[in-house]
Amino acid sequence: MTHENHHVSLRGYLITFGALVGLLGLAILVAYLPLGRFHLTATLIVATIKAVIIMAIFMHLRFSNRLTIAFASGAFLWLGILITLTLSDYLSRGLLAIPGK
Amino acid sequence: MSGTLIEPRLDPRPDPVPGPKADAENYIAVEHSVKSWLLTTDHKRIGILYMLSITLFFFIGGVMATIIRMELMTPRGDLLRSGDEYNRMFTQHGIIMIFFFLIPSIPAVLGNFLIPLQIGARDLAFPKLNLLSWYIFMVGGMFTLGVMLTGGVDTGWTFYTPFSSMFSNTHVIATALGVFIVGFSSILTGLNFIVTIHTMRAPGMTWGRLPLFCWAHYATSLVQVLGTPVLAVTIVLLGLERILRIGIFDPKLGGDPILFQHMFWFYSHPAVYIMVLPSFGVLNEIIPCFSRRPVFGYKFMAGAILAISMLGFLVWGHHMFVSGQSMYSGMIFAILSLLVGIPSGIKVFNWTATMYKGQVIGKTPMLYALGFVGLFTIGGLTGLMLASLAIDVHVHDTYFVVAHFHYIMVGGATMAYLGGLHFWWPKISGRMYPEFWGKIAAMIIFIGFNLTFFPQFLLGYLGMPRRYYEYKPEFQILHVMSTAGASILAVGFLIPLVYFILSLWYSPRAPKNPWGATGLEWTVASPPPAHNFDETPIVTEPPYNYDHDEVDHE
């Protein structure tokens, strides 16, 4: 790992922070918009962008090897598996005319 | 894997430098005080600590199994005072065997001992965390044992809600806390293995040269790291619901008890692979060695191991076919479950192909390995039956399921653990085990195991439900067979315990490489020196580089 050659400048960190604050504002703005059930999608997209920025710059993922990136994204992939397959049960209940199924 | 040190023949040969000089610096002899063991950060010593602890738990769980089988000899409940007591007995048998024996068995004992040796490292990446994991394990274990002595728990090892959260009046929270604690030990072990295998490999030990034992532990660790936390948070939610009555699984409060099953099996199905993947690793070391051939399809073997660990996370719903899970979800889970059969099939065929045209040598570890292949195949194929929706509805919660998972866990994981223990016993203890008794015990275990559990397939298919302590008289003959088998099995498990202990004093000293096996662990003395390698080895050869010519000439 040769990340010592990749110091983020002070300015870089401040810009990052500014971007995060901006996105926070955007998330709140979106929450007030009449988006109905797309609120969740919209706010989650904003949150994901924020998380990616924090991981990439604050947590130096940008300068890490692919292995570390794989671990970081693998965790979220697994969370996706857990949520998707669990939801697949709840959202498809009652689709067949079998009581309790 | 430096070629000069590999003996091409099996016959043990004396150490070139025997005597006290070589002995003085091995990891056992380096210090003798109890403190030096309890505060050790040496991965080999921690492996030994784990070995002693899980042996204790194995025999406690075994006593419970014996009581269960004795109770089931007659159709009426007569040995235990009540059905409640029987419920507690099988629950505790399950919890002890799964969380305190099977899950730590091969990884924490053999994995701890061997991974650094196999990859040419001086220790695991985080030796202190490794010791901490043993202490956490012991705290969780003692906690659970204490609960069992003071009343026990009767929910089954699965802790299904709403029984566990609302109705059971046994020590659910305390037991669940024990499982919660031991989960962290499992996470720490897995984390340590992942980092070690990534960063501590010796020069030249590329991923393509990594022993399949390490591959298997790598995959296992991924499952431990990604699955165990979900169990932990589920247990916390269960505890909250039981204590504060504000939970999320209680139908009275608008909750869904089936959600507990989803979250529980998200860990507990992959946990089956925590138990069985390391066994694959052990087999991949034993079979090439005693067939004198390189493992067939190394890349496919490694790939299959990883594929099983990944697919293992996609199939948990097959435990829930008869619950309120939706039919569509059931169908998805059934299809995904059948996919696990593909990598498992690859493994069985590749083991067979490794032996093909090889010089198969029937030493004790190989007997266990051969037993594993057969029993794992039966267990796996019945698993496919259970993964098929329609059949599962018929045999769900019967002895068919009980037989199936015992074929995987006892016929598979435990046989592989014993096989591995025999295979590496010379390395671990520096002494040979008695070959004659080893073979006898392996045979007794194989016969006893099949006599115990094959009748249970029939029982289940005939409709005998699991977790009942009284049953209809027509099932008795099969139950008696099963109990008879269990007694044989018990004898089979006691014999190795006796001769392993005795071997420490009465057996001949083990040479460096008694089996003529490949692998870096066989290039160091038996038992290994405290710091494993005097100088970091450099790997230049492919794995399992057994001599092809040797077989042709003989």
Next chain:
Amino acid sequence: MSDPAVALAASASSVEMGDVPLAHHFDDPVQQHESAVLGMWAFLATEVMFFGGIIAAYTVYRAISQDEFAAASQRLSPALGGINTLVLLGSSLAVALAVRGSQMRQRKTVLIMLGLTMLLGTAFLGIKAYEWSLEFGHHLAPGPNFHFEAEHGEASASASHASGPLDLRRVQMFFVFYFFMTGLHAFHMIIGLAILAILFVQIFRRRLPATGERPVEIVGLYWHFVDIVWVFLYPLLYLIEVR
């Protein structure tokens, strides 16, 4: 480190890392550093799944009771939650600057920034505690004292759903999730603060070199993770539908 060539190469390639003592089982500081970072990331993966279990449960109930979750969420204060997000993002910046300070071998910066991180972290917990006290006061804590009356039009205003009476059990369920998730998050914050405090004292007393970036960086990774959790909790709990 017996081989001087290795030692030289290691110290040349990693100026900052050489300040942390090398454990006996590592060959060089680079390997030690890589192991520590990878270990922390693997640990964070377990943390993702730890929070992931509860988030999955949340997702299920939110999917099957959207109106109740939307109505319940309106009793929370998006303003206080937003301020807290800002505070936490600020603490993340501070800890990132502390890591940068350790890379630049500026002991003073490290100490100041670690102190600022702890200050902001404590502020977060304070605001959180204030919020909780408000919610307890409004009988929103689940249990026998739970009390929730749907405000006028609340049920029908929720988008795209046939309006009916709210299932109060599911409204209460939202608060179970709210208190459990924020509680678990606060617990992680407290652990993080404790570790930061230890680190701060160690560096202050010069038991640890401020210039050895490994401990600061590892603790920083954990702190950023706690921040990321909140980045997701905020929209999931506070911003379901604000009016």
